[in-house]
Amino acid sequence: MVSLTKYFGESLIYSSFQYYVVVFLYISAFCAIKYFNNPYFMIWLIYACVPLLDEILSLDLRNATKQEAKVMENDLRFKLPLYITLFFDWFFTIFLLNYITTTDLNIMQIILCVIIGGNFAGVNINISHELMHKNNKLDQFFGMMTLSKNLYMHFYIEHVHGHHKNVATPHDPATSKFNQTVYEFLPQTLIGSIRDAWRIECKRLLEIKKRKSVWTLENRMILFSINNIIIPSIIYCIWGVLGMVSFLGTAFVGILLLEIINYIEHYGLMRKEISPGVYEKVTIFHSWNTPHRFSNYLLFKLQRHSDHHENGYKPYQILNSFEESPHLPHGYTVCLMIALFPNLWFRLMNEYVVTYNSGKKIGEELKKRINRQILMFIGKFFLISTPIMVLGFF
Numbered sequence: 001m002v003s004l005t006k007y008f009g010e011s012l013i014y015s016s017f018q019y020y021v022v023v024f025l026y027i028s029a030f031c032a033i034k035y036f037n038n039p040y041f042m043i044w045l046i047y048a049c050v051p052l053l054d055e056i057l058s059l060d061l062r063n064a065t066k067q068e069a070k071v072m073e074n075d076l077r078f079k080l081p082l083y084i085t086l087f088f089d090w091f092f093t094i095f096l097l098n099y100i101t102t103t104d105l106n107i108m109q110i111i112l113c114v115i116i117g118g119n120f121a122g123v124n125i126n127i128s129h130e131l132m133h134k135n136n137k138l139d140q141f142f143g144m145m146t147l148s149k150n151l152y153m154h155f156y157i158e159h160v161h162g163h164h165k166n167v168a169t170p171h172d173p174a175t176s177k178f179n180q181t182v183y184e185f186l187p188q189t190l191i192g193s194i195r196d197a198w199r200i201e202c203k204r205l206l207e208i209k210k211r212k213s214v215w216t217l218e219n220r221m222i223l224f225s226i227n228n229i230i231i232p233s234i235i236y237c238i239w240g241v242l243g244m245v246s247f248l249g250t251a252f253v254g255i256l257l258l259e260i261i262n263y264i265e266h267y268g269l270m271r272k273e274i275s276p277g278v279y280e281k282v283t284i285f286h287s288w289n290t291p292h293r294f295s296n297y298l299l300f301k302l303q304r305h306s307d308h309h310e311n312g313y314k315p316y317q318i319l320n321s322f323e324e325s326p327h328l329p330h331g332y333t334v335c336l337m338i339a340l341f342p343n344l345w346f347r348l349m350n351e352y353v354v355t356y357n358s359g360k361k362i363g364e365e366l367k368k369r370i371n372r373q374i375l376m377f378i379g380k381f382f383l384i385s386t387p388i389m390v391l392g393f394f
Contacts, residue, residue: 013062014072016317018297019081022123025298026088029116033099038392039112046119047337048385051378054292054331061291061321069318078317079139082127082300086146089124093117093149093250097235101243114246118253121150125258126302132156133312151231151251152258153224154197162196164312168271168286169279174259178268178353181342182260189259197221257336264288264335265305268353269326282309284325291321292331303332326356329370334378348373 012018025045032041064072072078096117100110124146131143147153159174166172173192176185201221205211209218217223236244269286271279284306290296296303304319306326311319328335329348339345348370355362 013064013068016075016077016081019078019300020084021294021297022085022120023081023088026085026092026120029120030092030095033096033113033116036393037103037109038389039109039116040389040392042116042119043112044385044389047333048382048389050294050298051331051334051337052382053294054333055375055378057293059291060293060296063320064318072317073315075317078315082130083142085127086124086142089120089146090149092120093247096250097239097243097247100246101239110242110246111249114249115253117246117250119257121250121254122257122261123299125150125152125155125254126261126299129155129159129302130300130316132160134315135313148227149231149251150254151228151248152255153227154194154221155258157200157220158193158197160312161200162193164282164309167282167309168266168269169273170270172266174262175266175270176263176268179346179350180267182263182339182345183342185263186256186259189262190255260336260339261302261332264328264332264339267349268357270357284310284322287325288328289321289325290328290331290335295331295333299332326352327362328352329367330374334374337381338374338377344377 025042028045029039029042032038096113100113105113128143128146128150131139132147134140134143144153144156147155163172163174166175168175173189173196176182180188198221201219202214205214205216205219211218215222232244232248235247239247265287267288269288271282271286273279287305287309289306290303292303301316301319302308304316304321306322307314307319329352338348351366352362352370355366
């Protein structure tokens with residue numbers, strides 16, 4: 001099986017087919033909810049099956065050569081999965097709101113539907129992240145439209161002009177500190193990113209645009225705030241209170257997933273301060289990566305995060321995996337779940353952080369020991385969640 005998937009992995013370098021996996025998940029969610037009234041199926045598919053596929057399939061280590069990258073860089077085939085997924089997200093959001101507000105559901109079914117919608121929202125914020133890093137105006141427009149729906153438009157300002165500049169320093173609210181729990185990190189990043197986006201926008205207006213006041217419609221933060229009022233109001237007018245609350249719930253879950261991924265991407269990695277307030281250049285050593293294949297396709301190679309930070313405008317299909325970059329013990333999907341249990345997260349990750357920050361290579365014995373614990377976690381979750389998923393069909 002491993003050699004077979006390795007062969008297909010080699011042959012998929014020019015293919016965009018694998019990036020339609022999110023579209024497949026949308027179709028699966030639509031069918032599971034509409035025809036079987038079993039929203040839990042999607043929770044099982046994403047959080048029980050994806051980790052197993054990551055474990056079974058070969059690692060995604062193949063980098064495009066310079067010649068291949070030149071051919072692939074502007075290939076429309078790799079843009080289409082992004083655009084099509086955004087279309088499916090709008091369609092699915094409308095379907096979900098109609099379903100929740102016109103079907104006799106109990107509170108647990110509504111919550112599960114909101115969680116599913118939130119998971120897709122998180123994936124689409126990731127797609128907007130890919131698009132807003134491009135110089136192409138159409139890409140930026142689609143990226144901002146997605147952030148608009150997810151009520152997180154300030155992410156564009158803070159991420160591009162704040163996070164990429166300050167990552168792995170104490171000045172970055174989206175960088176998680178060593179021994180900081182995800183629950184301590186979330187208020188830091190949620191509040192800090194809004195604060196930093198406002199500061200960056202005010203600086204743009206006052207120092208670059210030479211405006212006399214920041215209280216103008218040229219201030220994008222004001223426009224973003226208006227957006228966050230208008231869209232829920234439209235949802236309320238069409239689908240009522242339940243629809244609006246459900247919509248806000250999906251947006252909130254999507255934002256949480258984005259920020260939890262931020263937590264695992266940079267946990268415990270800090271750049272050296274070479275002089276007061278001045279830090280070493282951002283390199284491939286300042287983000288956690290993972291080459292696990294299926295979640296890499298699911299997240300449009302977000303897991304090759306080190307190369308993204310060193311080359312912010314490089315399209316996802318030609319991001320490189322570097323052996324010398326820090327690597328998480330498993331895919332982002334598994335690490336996201338484990339991060340919700342701080343004691344387990346610290347037990348699995350802190351040795352990695354300490355070893356890596358000391359300049360040593362993470363040994364095979366440590367990798368195997370940590371991997372055994374992760375496999376136990378994956379197995380337990382699969383065994384517990386599968387009967388619940390099956391019962392949902394009856």
